[in-house]
Amino acid sequence: MTELLGSDGQDFFTSYDEVHDSFDVMGLQENLLRGIYAYGFEKPSAIQQRGIVPFCKGLD
Template sequence: MAKSSETSNSDSHQHDSNMNGLDLEKQEGEFLTTYDEICDTFDDMGLKENLLRGIYAYGIEKPSAIQQKGIVPFCKGLDVIQQAQSGTGKTATFCSGILQQLNEELTQCQALVLAPTRELAQQIEKVMRALGDHLNVKVHSCVGGTVVREDQRILSAGVHAGTPGCF
């Protein structure tokens, strides 16, 4: 789905504005790093009330280390690269950031999460659905081993976020 140049320019200007408002240090190479804001609770992150409901309903009571540092930069629209061990809440981190930014009134794909495997794409879809349950967002994973026409029907009806995996 192509963006109009007007929308793309607007998004670019917003991204530049977000980046200029931060005090980021230049590290080795070309990446700007160190975002030091830490939120001890989900309530401190400024998340939508219905997203908070989804997070708590999913059974997450306190943010993990990666969630404490990682959700807010997503919510601010920053480009984010994060790394953490398995089982630390990475998926919930980026799903929360994505869900916070979605416009639920606009039933168009606003987020595309790429996954290297069918299983991971389906896991991401499951977490995104659970966290976004109270937001009424539509999420779909397009993966191999499913009926392509059904995927086309679902996508044509409109989704907010998608997770394609390997076919």
């Protein structure tokens, strides 16, 4: 697994090209968005920007 992570822990490989800069543009259900913001998340991390939408579409 170390070969997939860079020194900062932010490098990873994916075949899914879409990157979403905010949770609002991911097309998530309203109750899920409320939960995300209730936990204090404001902006998705690098892995969340690329991983949440494919996961929700069943492409995991």
